[in-house]
Amino acid sequence: xxxxxxxxxxxxxxxxxxxxxxxxxxxxxxxxxxxxxxxxxxxxxxxxxxxxxxxxxxxxxxxxxxxxxxxxxxxxxxxxxxxxxxxxxxxxxxxxxxxxxxxxxxxxxxxxxxxxxxxxxxxxxxxxxxxxxxxxxxxxxxxxxxxxxxxxxxxxxxxxxxxxxxxxxxxxxxxxxxxxxxxxxxxxxxxxxxxxxxxxxxxxxxxxxxxxxxxxxxxxxxxxxxxxxxxxxxxxxxxxxxxxxxxxxxxxxxxxxxxxxxxxxxxxxxxxxxxxxxxxxxxxxxxxxxxxxxxxxxxxxxxxxxxxxxxxxxxxxxxxxxxxxxxxxxxxxxxxxxxxxxxxxxxxxxxxxxxxxxxxxxxxxxxxxxxxxxxxxxxxxxxxxxxxxxxxxxxxxxxxxxxxxxxxxxxxxxxxxxxxxxxxxxxxxxxxxxxxxxxxxxxxxxxxxxxxx
Amino acid sequence: xxxxxxxxxxxxxxxxxxxxxxxxxxxxxxxxxxxxxxxxxxxxxxxxxxxxxxxxxxxxxxxxxxxxxxxxxxxxxxxxxxxxxxxxxxxxxxxxxxxxxxxxxxxxxxxxxxxxxxxxxxxxxxxxxxxxxxxxxxxxxxxxxxxxxxxxxxxxxxxxxxxxxxxxxxxxxxxxxxxxxxxxxxxxxxxxxxxxxxxxxxxxxxxxxxxxxxxxxxxxxxxxxxxxxxxxxxxxxxxxxxxxxxxxxxxxxxxxxxxxxxxxxxxxxxxxxxxxxxxxxxxxxxxxxxxxxxxxxxxxxxxxxxxxxxxxxxxxxxxxxxxxxxxxxxxxxxxx
Numbered sequence: 026x027x028x029x030x031x032x033x034x035x036x037x038x039x040x041x042x043x044x045x046x047x048x049x050x051x052x053x054x055x056x057x058x059x060x061x062x063x064x065x066x067x068x069x070x071x072x073x074x075x076x077x078x079x080x081x082x083x084x085x086x087x088x089x090x091x092x093x094x095x096x097x098x099x100x101x102x103x104x105x106x107x108x109x110x111x112x113x114x115x116x117x118x119x120x121x122x123x124x125x126x127x128x129x130x131x132x133x134x135x136x137x138x139x140x141x142x143x144x145x146x147x148x149x150x151x152x153x154x155x156x157x158x159x160x161x162x163x164x165x166x167x168x169x170x171x172x173x174x175x176x177x178x179x180x181x182x183x184x185x186x187x188x189x190x191x192x193x194x195x196x197x198x199x200x201x202x203x204x205x206x207x208x209x210x211x212x213x214x215x216x217x218x219x220x221x222x223x224x225x226x227x228x229x230x231x232x233x234x235x236x237x238x239x240x241x242x243x244x245x246x247x248x249x250x251x252x253x254x255x256x257x258x259x260x261x262x263x264x265x266x267x268x269x270x271x272x273x274x275x276x277x278x279x280x281x282x283x284x285x286x287x288x289x290x291x292x293x294x295x296x297x298x299x300x301x302x303x304x305x306x307x308x309x310x311x312x313x314x315x316x317x318x319x320x321x322x323x324x325x326x327x328x329x330x331x332x333x334x335x336x337x338x339x340x341x342x343x344x345x346x347x348x349x350x351x352x353x354x355x356x357x358x359x360x361x362x363x364x365x366x367x368x369x370x371x372x373x374x375x376x377x378x379x380x381x382x383x384x385x386x387x388x389x390x391x392x393x394x395x396x397x398x399x400x401x402x403x404x405x406x407x408x409x410x411x412x413x414x415x416x417x418x419x420x421x422x423x424x425x426x427x428x429x430x431x432x433x434x435x436x437x438x439x440x441x442x443x444x445x446x447x448x449x450x451x452x453x454x455x456x457x458x459x460x461x462x463x464x465x466x467x468x469x470x471x472x473x474x475x476x477x478x
Numbered sequence: 479x480x481x482x483x484x485x486x487x488x489x490x491x492x493x494x495x496x497x498x499x500x501x502x503x504x505x506x507x508x509x510x511x512x513x514x515x516x517x518x519x520x521x522x523x524x525x526x527x528x529x530x531x532x533x534x535x536x537x538x539x540x541x542x543x544x545x546x547x548x549x550x551x552x553x554x555x556x557x558x559x560x561x562x563x564x565x566x567x568x569x570x571x572x573x574x575x576x577x578x579x580x581x582x583x584x585x586x587x588x589x590x591x592x593x594x595x596x597x598x599x600x601x602x603x604x605x606x607x608x609x610x611x612x613x614x615x616x617x618x619x620x621x622x623x624x625x626x627x628x629x630x631x632x633x634x635x636x637x638x639x640x641x642x643x644x645x646x647x648x649x650x651x652x653x654x655x656x657x658x659x660x661x662x663x664x665x666x667x668x669x670x671x672x673x674x675x676x677x678x679x680x681x682x683x684x685x686x687x688x689x690x691x692x693x694x695x696x697x698x699x700x701x702x703x704x705x706x707x708x709x710x711x712x713x714x715x716x717x718x719x720x721x722x723x724x725x726x727x728x729x730x731x732x733x734x735x736x737x738x739x740x741x742x743x744x745x746x747x748x749x750x751x752x753x754x755x756x757x758x759x760x761x762x763x764x765x766x767x768x769x770x771x772x773x774x775x776x777x778x779x780x781x782x783x784x785x786x787x788x789x790x791x792x793x794x795x796x797x798x799x800x801x802x803x804x805x806x807x808x809x810x811x812x813x814x
Contacts, residue, residue, distance in 0.1 A: 115772060122561065143775065147562050236668070236753070289647075293647075427559060431774050437755060442757065477559075
């Protein structure tokens with residue numbers, strides 16, 4: 026057994042443990058939370074389990090927020106809230122798998138938006154009925170754009186939007202002004218042209234990390250969508266479309282042709298790019314979120330930078346060919362309620378509380394994430410957040426399919442395998458074609474499984 | 479490497495320490511023991527085998543049941559769509575195995591895993607032995623040197639990988655140091671060189687393990703043996719080659735075995751060094767099974783991969799075990 030691969034072993038052991046304990050305890054809360062005369066859910070003596078991601082930047086504040094909200098929830102329903110956190114996406118996934126197989130675990134999960142389709146595919150989470158939506162405060166309470174990745178269509182939604190974290194770009198006002206640029210680029214072609222003007226010596230027009238584990242696929246997705254190719258069309262994957270190749274060529278071209286990024290960025294992740302921008306050595310910082318504010322405000326560019334939406338016009342085009350601008354992937358957190366939960370009423374009551382206007386604004390103030398509550402979003406006045414809120418409205422959801430994980434991995438893998446070429450200064454066209462073709466085949470196979478599943 | 483291997487070291491050290499002297503004792507006191515058929519001793523007939531029951535039950539729960547479950551999973555079409563009711567996931571027989579062998583990078587991954595492990599092993603063996611020999615005789619500051627030697631072994635794999643990744647990134651400290659002497663190596667963490675990066679870091683992280691086992695072997699050399707060889711006029715090399723090294727054969731065979739299995743199983747090092755998706759030159763077995771399970775959610779396929787690699791690695795292992803007789807109960811010292 027020693028020689029079996031660690032991960033395989035882990036999966037198997039988990040499964041075995043579950044098989045052995047699965048039929049054991051039935052969980053704490055016995056029946057669903059009863060509704061009392063005031064229309065309030067009565068959860069006296071019950072405990073709601075909530076699993077959310079850990080806020081690495083604000084650990085203290087997160088603990089404080091959790092105890093505050095738990096106290097409020099107790100006052101409202103009489104029930105306790107027990108928080109558990111996961112540190113990484115892998116951690117989260119393991120928890121979900123264990124709970125899905127065993128039918129016990131947290132009542133509520135916080136999920137990243139791109140992971141929602143995969144979670145939905147397991148059918149382990151509640152698809153909300155009209156009554157359920159009423160229980161969380163009504164569908165209208167939410168920023169309608171944020172609902173775009175809650176389910177495959179309007180009538181089948183499992184994800185309740187909690188916060189938005191749209192991607193934007195930041196620009197260095199001084200560097201743009203020095204290069205005689207009066208306003209930031211709105212097309213990818215313009216971006217490259219402006220970046221060229223700003224590239225001098227050790228200052229580069231664009232800061233981005235080619236070795237980041239997420240960023241690269243978002244560029245390719247955005248440029249393809251803006252060129253009119255949503256990548257997934259029914260059961261067909263369209264990665265072999267010319268728009269995808271053009272996107273890769275543009276993205277790699279910043280380094281190989283335009284020479285507007287630091288050659289070292291082949292080894293950078295997003296945080297390296299943030300650091301480069303923070304040192305004032307880059308005109309644009311691509312693919313960032315409002316969570317970079319704390320870092321940038323303490324850096325050399327404090328007061329000299331501004332956020333703006335990323336270009337929405339595909340390379341070589343003069344206008345967007347997409348139905349939505351696709352300035353960013355629809356990004357943020359959704360909440361889902363476990364199907365096995367025996368206290369769904371209580372879970373909905375909790376979600377109702379934390380998606381209320383006041384709580385959402387409070388959360389924004391502490392953690393910087395944009396509210397998913399429409400009223401709260403509209404009431405934001407901070408000028409720095411204006412472009413971010415703008416990007417939230419111009420976001421487009423990634424395709425809602427259980428195969429998205431594989432497709433995303435394929436998109437990213439093309440970049441990973443191209444990095445040696447990138448570092449050498451030239452990405453061979455036939456090699457790129459081959460890599461895209463591989464990703465297309467694998468992704469299509471995954472889509473085929475999804476349509477059968 | 480460090481945490482879960484520590485008990486193995488202790489075990490290995492115990493074996494090594496107990497084995498060598500008994501070898502000589504047995505040979506001296508029971509001549510002809512190895513020749514004719516051995517009579518079963520009293521102790522062997524009345525062994526209280528029932529005492530194995532608790533251990534046996536645990537073995538069944540921890541090893542046998544998961545293994546069988548794993549094999550069962552490998553014939554299911556188990557993915558994110560069927561996970562929830564996994565017991566009733568569709569049975570697809572050998573399809574996963576066919577796909578694993580014909581339409582996945584599995585064989586490439588096996589090749590990478592085995593070759594990288596073997597390379598790392600071949601380099602660390604002489605390094606570890608040399609370090610052990612160098613610190614065998616007492617000298618001023620030996621304790622300090624010995625402690626320093628153990629640093630790579632004590633550090634968690636995650637830390638080792640993170641530090642190396644930082645040092646090896648483009649424009650990082652390694653590149654700059656090499657550039658001062660005019661060497662430009664190119665990318666360490668992407669492309670074809672990644673394989674050698676993995677071997678290099680693995681060597682750095684794992685040679686103290688060999689060192690430890692070699693040290694335990696050396697300490698089992700009796701004082702009289704040193705004296706005798708000195709009286710016979712053996713100089714250092716002859717002494718080392720014909721007197722000391724034979725003592726090391728047992729511990730080092732064991733080190734080779736444990737080390738190989740560790741390297742083949744090492745997930746943390748390549749995962750932290752290169753990330754996922756890994757460059758195709760370091761898509762080793764654990765990474766491949768991980769990606770298949772937890773990125774593509776093909777649990778059935780990944781179980782099939784794990785099973786195939788288990789078989790592929792078990793065969794040479796079995797041959798090796800027979801050859802070095804580590805599992806041979808008839809060897810004196812092999813049983814109590």
